[in-house]
Amino acid sequence: MPLSEARGAGARPDALRLDGVGFSYGRHGVLDGVSLRVEPGEFVALAGPNGSGKSTLVRVALGLTPPQGGEVHLFGEPPDRLRDRWRVGYVPQRAVVVDQLPATVEEVVASGCVARRGWARRPGAADRARIDQALEVVALVDQRRTPIVELSGGQQQRVFIARALASEPELLVLDEPIAGVDAESQDRFRDALVTRCRSDGVAVLLVSHELGAVADDLDRLVVLRGGKVVFDAPPADLTAEGVSLGIHRHDLPVWLEGPG
Numbered sequence: 001m002p003l004s005e006a007r008g009a010g011a012r013p014d015a016l017r018l019d020g021v022g023f024s025y026g027r028h029g030v031l032d033g034v035s036l037r038v039e040p041g042e043f044v045a046l047a048g049p050n051g052s053g054k055s056t057l058v059r060v061a062l063g064l065t066p067p068q069g070g071e072v073h074l075f076g077e078p079p080d081r082l083r084d085r086w087r088v089g090y091v092p093q094r095a096v097v098v099d100q101l102p103a104t105v106e107e108v109v110a111s112g113c114v115a116r117r118g119w120a121r122r123p124g125a126a127d128r129a130r131i132d133q134a135l136e137v138v139a140l141v142d143q144r145r146t147p148i149v150e151l152s153g154g155q156q157q158r159v160f161i162a163r164a165l166a167s168e169p170e171l172l173v174l175d176e177p178i179a180g181v182d183a184e185s186q187d188r189f190r191d192a193l194v195t196r197c198r199s200d201g202v203a204v205l206l207v208s209h210e211l212g213a214v215a216d217d218l219d220r221l222v223v224l225r226g227g228k229v230v231f232d233a234p235p236a237d238l239t240a241e242g243v244s245l246g247i248h249r250h251d252l253p254v255w256l257e258g259p260g
């Protein structure tokens with residue numbers, strides 16, 4: 001169904017929708033007419049070889065970089081008009097931590113609740129419950145009062161995942177969130193994402209080339225190559241071509257780097 005096709009009365013808008021988006025750095029084209037949608041409650045993965053435009057697409061989708069062509073909508077609104085920014089949770093590929101940041105794990109995670117609650121209101125029981133649950137998901141309950149600068153890189157990434165979860169967003173955009181994270185934490189993270197999709201109706205866009213942990217849970221896989229979408233279908237359609245996301249985890253990276 002074309003993305004521009006009108007939806008029925010009362011239907012919820014897509015959590016994220018890109019229509020014919022283009023972007024270039026000077027003369028170097030990065031995105032070429034990219035169309036993509038993520039519906040409420042849908043678990044979508046975005047993959048592609050290095051340099052395919054994935055991170056640029058994420059920045060454009062979130063309104064961090066304006067598109068040079070086409071349109072972007074978050075919950076039916078252009079990104080710069082979305083008032084309730086807490087509805088979108090974002091974990092960047094590499095979270096930057098200031099060397100002397102005087103904040104504990106719990107304080108960083110708690111900051112994820114501010115966008116939803118507002119600065120004027122004091123944190124309440126609901127905020128504390130969200131923080132506790134987010135820390136449980138990333139297995140950092142015992143480190144809650146540890147200064148974040150004392151953690152390893154993988155642990156710091158888990159803190160920023162918890163921060164995004166704590167606001168209970170309606171759309172989670174995750175750019176290689178589990179790079180450097182141990183296998184057990186990856187499984188816990190996957191379970192949390194699946195629960196939020198299936199039970200809470202949260203939309204998830206996961207950018208990764210390593211999808212073994214979520215292979216059985218994805219609704220769609222979108223592959224970006226040369227700035228264009230070359231595959232957008234359930235993972236089973238790719239499996240039918242002999243590419244495994246789970247059992248033979250090397251299959252997808254090899255396939256991504258192959259000829260278009």
